[in-house]
Each structure stands twice: as structure tokens, then as C-alpha cells.
């Protein structure tokens with residue numbers, strides 16, 4: 001199913017996050033293999049989103065180290081992490097409202113000549129050239145996530161599912177190696193979910209590594225391998241999709257749902 | 263007739279100077295989402311510094327360097343920017359409401375300092391001793407005012423075209439993204455605090471330049487000119503015109519300044535004597551109603567921001 005190369009894309013050791021006296025993530029150690037689509041499951045409040053936030057430097061961990069490949073990224077802020085090839089989407093989509101869908105996507109590339117106060121006056125032709133390339137790439141990616149028809153729409157006025165696709169599109173502009181997806185299918189209609197899954201699989205074929213938080217068991221069991229389960233901020237299961245499937249106790253206990261084994 | 267024309271020139275000059283400051287605020291609030299509650303401080307810094315740099319030596323006043331006028335004006339602009347840089351470093355981590363309160367505090371402190379530092383800024387009497395550029399060469403005051411209007415119009419247009427270019431460039435895209443969602447922008451590799459600081463400094467420099475022009479037009483600046491009411495007026499102009507739209511910002515300035523001037527004239531001529539005593543206060547109430555009305559019925563302003571859509575290359 002996935003292009004497992006035997007190296008770690010992301011290595012987390014002893015990651016702990018406290019909110020006051022409440023420990024949301026407790027001493028989590030795990031590694032994400034390069035080229036996998038790893039599933040991260042667990043009940044609501046298990047600490048999955050907080051774990052993502054800690055990886056991305058959005059919340060300060062109390063303890064722990066994080067490595068991207070063999071690079072220590074502990075304590076880096078999310079802008080530096082994006083530049084290093086680690087990107088994320090949000091559980092609750094965060095589109096740039098009052099900006100067109102295309103502008104949302106064109107924002108993402110790093111090192112744009114026109115991102116200065118004087119360059120818009122002094123380097124017009126260079127900017128024009130770069131904008132043309134960025135626009136072409138953005139339109140290509142919007143096409144890939146089936147949003148090209150909405151390019152000129154206000155990003156605040158598209159559907160929730162389309163916003164999730166837009167978040168993926170924005171992230172792809174930066175060519176990240178590792179992509180963290182926070183509940184990409186939640187609240188998304190089945191046909192958009194299907195597109196999203198196909199796109200994730202296609203990108204995975206190209207060598208991108210995914211860590212996906214999802215509640216949709218069908219999604220997890222069919223497309224993710226291996227699978228990690230968090231509960232109460234701790235890792236309670238780590239194994240292949242097969243092992244997870246066999247472990248009905250785990251699923252009943254932590255998800256309260258069975259799933260169709262077809 | 264000549265009276266009306268010369269009044270129109272005077273009115274347009276002041277409105278155009280204020281429009282420059284409104285454009286500076288629009289860059290901060292309309293484009294970047296920075297709530298600057300202390301416009302008067304940056305306007306004032308530019309005004310005082312321009313007179314200090316370009317004026318003649320006076321007792322109780324710092325400066326009087328008699329610099330060549332464009333240098334004095336640029337110097338005033340830079341000093342307003344330096345003040346903004348310091349204030350920005352200290353406050354830009356704050357979110358909207360706190361940023362508004364702390365910048366408001368800066369403006370109050372600025373006014374208090376210039377009012378009381380009588381050995382430095384002329385105190386309550388203000389700063390004098392400024393000779394307006396080229397005035398010695400042009401005897402006719404009407405022609406001189408016309409020339410000054412031309413200067414102000416050139417600066418206004420230059421600021422307008424510069425800002426239009428910037429907000430249509432990738433930098434403008436960056437500002438809007440930070441205005442809409444800082445966390446998302448940072449997760450896409452952008453550095454919000456650096457960009458916010460840049461926008462704050464540039465916007466304040468533009469306000470400072472407006473202040474410099476204002477002080478040179480009157481050849482005078484005093485604490486009376488940098489009261490919090492100035493900040494209030496500039497905000498009213500932006501809200502009515504349309505935050506995020508530079509044309510709207512300019513239109514809003516002329517509308518509010520027109521309403522201000524007309525209501526002052528109307529009250530002075532037609533209101534009962536008892537009411538005339540309160541002309542200033544009544545004007546503020548009128549402008550206050552206009553702001554509240556706009557926020558209720560047309561919060562996007564008369565000329566709302568336009569969505570940037572893809573033009574070519576499709």
C-alpha cells in the first residue's frame with residue numbers, strides 16, 4: 001500500500017504537554033516511517049491535536065525532543081518547520097477569508113521576491129515572472145484538489161469540505177516531505193472525501209509521508225498503515241493495520257465503534 | 263468669489279494632508295489588521311520633528327537646524343518611523359484590543375510630553391520659527407497656497423500609488439493573510455511578528471509625513487493639534503470610506519472633513535447662541551453618530567475592499 005523505505009521521517013521522544021496542571025500529552029515516544037500514511041486515532045480529548053500543535057511549535061511542550069529525518073527540530077516555530085519540510089492542516093479549517101482561493105494558495109511559496117516593501121517598486125519584472133510561475137503552480141495544485149473552478153471565490157465562502165481541500169492545496173505549494181492532517185474527512189461529504197483520499201494516496205506514491213488524525217474507521221483501516229492510538233495523552237497502541245484490525249478490544253475501548261471488515 | 267476659491271484651496275489642502283494619514287492607517291488596519299489607537303502620536307512625531315529639523319533656532323525649542331525642506335520632511339517621516347519601531351517592538355505581540363489600548367496610551371503620553379517639556383517642544387505654546395519652503399519667493403499668498411496644495415497632492419498621489427503597488431504585490435497578500443489568520447500564515451512559513459512590525463512602521467511613517475506637511479502648512483504645531491480627537495477623526499474617515507480600500511480611505515477623508523467643516527460652519531451661523539458655545543462637542547457627537555451608523559448598516563464602508571482575483575495567466 002505505501003512506499004515504506006525503512007527510514008524515520010519523524011522521531012518523537014518523551015513528548016509531554018501540560019496545560020497548567022492538566023497533562024494533555026504524556027511522555028509520547030514514537031517514530032513515523034518515511035513513505036507511510038500513518039493513522040493516529042483515539043477518542044475526543046485524547047491529545048491528538050495537541051500532539052500536532054506540539055510538533056509544529058504552536059504549543060510549547062514541557063519536555064521531549066522531535067527530529068525531522070535526522071534534523072533536530074525541537075523548539076522551532078511553525079514557519080521554520082514549514083521551511084524545513086514539515087507542514088500541517090487544521091482540524092477546524094483556517095482559510096484566509098476575504099482572500100480568493102487562488103490567493104490563499106499563492107501565498108505559501110517561500111522566498112517570494114515580492115514579499116518586501118521596496119521590491120514591488122524596484123523589481124517589478126522579476127516579481128511578474130515569479131508570480132506567473134507561482135500562479136501556474138497554484139492553478140495546477142487547485143486542479144489536483146478539484147478546486148480550480150473556485151479559484152476566484154472568497155475562501156471564506158466555500159464549503160467546509162472545500163476548505164479542507166484548500167488547506168491541503170496550500171500546504172502542497174511548499175513541497176513538504178511530511179504532512180500532518182488533522183481530521184481531513186470530518187464533516188466532508190463522501191464524494192469530496194473520496195477525492196481527498198485519492199489525492200493523499202497519489203502524493204504518497206510520490207514519496208510524501210503522512211500522519212493522519214481521523215475518526216472515520218473506514219478511512220483509517222483502508223488507507224493508513226501503521227496505526228497509532230492515543231488515549232489520555234498516552235500511546236496505547238502501535239502496530240500495523242492488520243494488528244489494529246485484530247485488536248477489537250482496542251477499538252471498542254477507545255473508539256466505542258466497531259467497523260466493517262470488508 | 264476669490265474668497266470661496268481660496269477657501270476651497272485651503273480645505274482641499276487640509277483634507278489631502280489628512281488623507282495621507284488615513285492611507286497610513288489603512289495600511290495598518292485595513293490591510294494588516296493592526297489596531298493603531300495612537301495615530302496622533304505618529305502624526306505628531308512627524309510634525310514636531312519636521313519643524314525641529316527645518317525651522318530656525320528659537321528659545322525653548324530643540325533643533326532649529328534649518329535643513330533644506332525635503333530633508334526636514336523626510337527626517338520627520340523617519341523619526342515617526344523610529345517611534346513606531348520602538349512602540350512596535352514592545353506592543354505588537356499584543357492582540358487587537360490590547361494593541362489599541364497601548365498605542366492610545368502612547369499618544370496620550372506623547373501629547374503630555376510635548377505639552378509639558380517647555381524647554382524642548384515649546385510646551386503648550388507650540389513650536390514656531392518655521393519658514394515655509396519657497397514662501398519668500400512667492401509674494402501672493404493665494405498662489406503660495408496653490409503651490410502648497412500642489413506639493414500635498416503630489417505626496418498624496420505618490421503615497422497612494424506606492425501603497426497600491428505594495429498591496430497588489432506578494433507583500434500585500436502576506437499582509438492580508440496575517441490579518442485573516444496569523445496562525446495559519448505562520449504554519450505556511452511566514453513570520454507574522456516581523457511582517458506586522460514592518461507594516462506598523464511604514465504606516466506610521468506615512469502618518470508622520472502627513473504630520474510634517476500639516477505643521478509646515480501652518481508653520482506651527484502645538485499640543486492642541488495632536489489630541490486623541492485627531493486619532494478619532496482619522497479612524498472615522500477610514501471607517502466611512504472603507505477599510506482595505508485606498509480610494510475609499512481618500513473619499514472617506516473628504517466626506518468626514520467636509521461634514522466636519524460644514525457642521526462647524528452651520529452651527530456657527532444658524533444655531534442658537536447657547537448651542538454655539540458647544541460647537542466642537544456637537545461636531546464630535548455628529549461624527550460619532552456617523553461612525554456608529556456606518557458600523558451598524560455598512561461596516562465594510564462606502565467603498566469596500568475588493569477581492570484580488572486572478573487576472574492573467576489562466
Ligand SMILES: Nc1ncnc2c1ncn2[C@@H]1O[C@H](COP(=O)(O)OP(=O)(O)O)[C@@H](O)[C@H]1O
Pocket residue numbers: 019024042043044045046047048049050051
Ligand atoms: N490550549 C489549551 N488549553 C487548555 N487545555 C487544552 C488546550 N488545548 C487542548 N486542551 C485540552 O487537552 C485535551 C486534548 O485536546 P485535543 O488535543 O484537542 O484532543 P483531540 O484532538 O485528541 O480530540 C482536551 O482535554 C482539551 O480540553
Ligand SMILES: [Mg+2]
Pocket residue numbers: 048049050091
Ligand atoms: Mg482534535
